[in-house]
Amino acid sequence: MRITQLLLIVVSGLALAGCPKKPTTIAEGQTQEGPTGAETGTSLDSGDVSGSALSAEEAALEEARRVGTIIYFDYDRAEIKPEYVPIIAAHAKYLNGNPNRRVRLEGHTDERGSREYNIGLGERRAQAVRRALMLQGVTEAQITTVSYGEERPAVLGSDESAYAKNRRVEFVYSR
């Protein structure tokens, strides 16, 4: 048995002798930034906090969010359905009025099909929304896209109602 293999086995076995190497713990990302209840269309009143008057920009963003922050798709499709056109228009209006703001489009799929294909499909969905925003005047520099494929479902479950909630593009604005 070669030394390298022995070493591997010793390390992987967390052997009794010697302190084992720690696994790589990747620093926590700001998961809170992801989708929350506040972004699912009907906005929660963040205005409850007394004395915190919204700036004009924040109000405009709230306005766009009220129209909706998630676009849903049919199975294995990336076409934007007519009912979501108002959401695109609302965010285009906001971004056009605030050219220094950037939106991040996060593409997702349901769990069916292979994972890397779904990464491609989520990207295709995010790109469809990106193009629609750009057609309404939003600049390329204001938009980033990322595809999570099926890796970050909105809800767990293997039925059509779960699938429908997971096939989506989310509009995410960071501070």
Next chain:
Amino acid sequence: MIKSVYRAVVCALLVLVATDVRAQLVIEITRGQEDAIPIAIVPFGWESTGTAPIDVAEIVAADLQRSGRFAPLDRKDMIERPTRGEQIRFQDWRYLRSDFIVVGRLMPDGPDRYATEFELYNVLTGQRLTGHRLSASTGSLRAMAHRVADIVFEQLTGIRGAFSTRIAFISVEGTPPQQRYKLIVADADGENQQVIASSSEPLMSPAWSPDGQSIAYVSFEDKTSAIYVQTLRTGERRRVSARAGINGAPAWSPDGRKLALTLSRKDGDVDVYILDLATQVLTRMSFDPGIDTEPAWSPDGRKLYFMSDRAGGPQIYEVDIDQPNRARRVTFEGSYNARPRVSPDGKQLAVVHLDRGNFRIATVDLATKAVRVLTQGRQDESPSFAPNGATLIYATQDRGRGVLATVSIDGRVQQKLTASSGDVREPAWSPFPPEPAARTARTGAE
């Protein structure tokens, strides 16, 4: 002093964590071979004082049983326990209907080392088929036992044993949006689990380097996808692709110098590329506006297989590395064939195949193009060949949870590896370990 106490405590904590993790994968044989070969693996003799540090025979019997090709005799039915060939009374073992018998001994072999000597006999003829002496340090005794199983398996089937290999996979715990993703490496029998990387953002697509020393994988830790290569022994980690858009589906070339991968660049066109790891030079391998992804190398390194939806649904295509413009379609049966992996002999692909509404693992014979569905799940995915080509490991669902399963290439033997919590997915079977020639010696006359 304080420092060393502190270190001991930290070690203890880590070991505790490791022990907890270790108990996670439970293997259940769901379908075995009817004509499995009956074999007796007699408990090995211990040639020292106290108790033996490991039960070699138990590990060997479990390995052979899991292969589905062998039916080890229950220990309770053994009326005698020979530890050397000359002690075997063959008529007794014939009476117990064992076709073959393994006997052996374990002994100290210097400080912190043990050796085992074992022999394999044909019970019907009394012929000695092989005998070996193996030696290992205390930390690698399980590996030594797996090596015994490898030798017995190869002697009796003509197929190299894959019991000394490992599997990498992704485990996910928690509910959205708070999930924890881990990249884990375990021995092929589910033991010795080690967490390689852990993140609150997705980890996916682990791929073993051909030398088994490193794993390439996709991590979203920077809120966008990037491909990392991590050396297992040292934990050293290198980001090899973090271009705009998708960085996905890494696959090592057989010589280990290049990665095939998927990029979408800025324009969002998802295509397959080859990245030279030393020079960072990128070469585009697919040119269709559709989704081209999931590359896999032919064993000779001359071709890539990949999935493309250029004809509507996902299908497998092949391309010569030298002529990336000329992709040829490989799969025609069924509306969905994706995630190709090439068998070690290069003669067939394992794919995800849509079979009457269910995603299942199938093989595609590259000469005849014949498709053979091997599994019965609804959501089977991510097939990966054992390095001996005899078995596939894949991900499936069991009562709403992601579990791993294996199926023999003829579909006859199946088993499930269930984790005690969370979902497990995306298994990748390691290559063979380097030949342990130096420490193995064949013993006795043939």
